[in-house]
Amino acid sequence: MTFIKYQHFNLRQSSFALIDKISAIIDEFGADGYTLTLRQIYYQLVQANDIPNTPSSYDNLGVLIKKGRLMGLISWDAIEDRNRAVSPWLIQPNQRQVLDGLEQQLAYDLWTPQGVYIETWVEKDAQANVVERPCAEWRVPFMACRGYMSTSEIYSAGNRFREAADEGKRVAIIHLGDHDPSGWDMSRDNEDRVELIAGFNVEVRRIALQTSQVRELRLPPQPAKVTDKRFAEYQRQYGSESWELDALRPQYLANLLSEAIKEFVTDWPLWERTLAEEAEWRKPLAELHSRWPDVLDFLAKPIKPESLEPDFME
DSSP states (O other): OOOOBOOOOOOOHHHHHHHHHHHHHHHHHHTTTOOBOHHHHHHHHHHTTSSOSSHHHHHHHHHHHHHHHHBTSSOTTSBOOTTSOOOOOOOOOOHHHHHTTGGGGOOOOSSGGGTEEEEEEESOGGGHHHHHHHHHHHTOOEEEOOSSOOHHHHHHHHHHHHHHHHTTOEEEEEEEOOBSHHHHHHHHHHHHHHHHHHSSOOEEEEEESOHHHHHHHTOOOEEOOTTSTTHHHHHHHHOSEEBOGGGSOHHHHHHHHHHHHHTTOOOHHHHHHHHHHHHHHHHHHHHHHHTHHHHHHHHHSOOOGGGGSOGGGO
16 A cells, blocks of 8 residues: 655545545455445445435545545555556566466466357446456456447457357357446347357346346446436336446455356366366476576586487487
8 A cells, every 4th residue: 555645635524534434445345456446435435325326426535535645545556547557568677587477377278178158248447357357267258348349349259259159169248237228238239249240149148237236235326317319218127227337346246257157167077177287287387487597507508519419320
């Protein structure tokens, strides 16, 4: 955690109390390795009845967190903006450190032996770091769609699924989106457009948000956008309220996705055998790191001329 004070603001006692609650939320989720967005913190406070669920409340929270960070009361590392980030190049001049963990780069395709190809698509880029963890564990490709998919990405996806199907694999998309007019329609849109390119029926399994989850978890609602052209149909089915993925706790969302992925595994003994074989092939690479000084000594030794003679001269 990085606490640096740059400015001072005259805050009310109630603001200091709210900053304490914000810090507690940050600590709780940080213990599980999650860095939250402003929106995620907002929903945690709303569900705890610490702030009202209104647009002005969200705006005020953003201002308070900004001031809290500038005053050194909230860690600069605790909140991230996932829509704006620099992508630096990896700089690593140490040979041995390059080799540290090299064995993890050897990774088997666990799904081809299962005869399955799946991808996870999430509507929002802000949820990418939550989705990434279970997808990495189960080695499932994932994509933050940032709303409706572009034509270019739909074309690429359709081709990927067709190639997988041509190899005899079952193909599917696990989709996560907001429970609002557009977010709900995106599951349908993804299925229709991917099938157009792939040329066959593609299973799209929407696991969030579902109406049952909204009710079970009592998620705080937002007014659905009446300007959305899909509002009338959405209102007919679900009313005038909507709910965001951001309201779900990251652990809940990660567990939900992990359980959904596990359902696609058809042969668990084969899955375990594949992992065991992978582990055996990783061992020499792990040893390369630990024995790097021996490798350098070997490379430094001159090669004797007789060692270069062809076999027929022996």
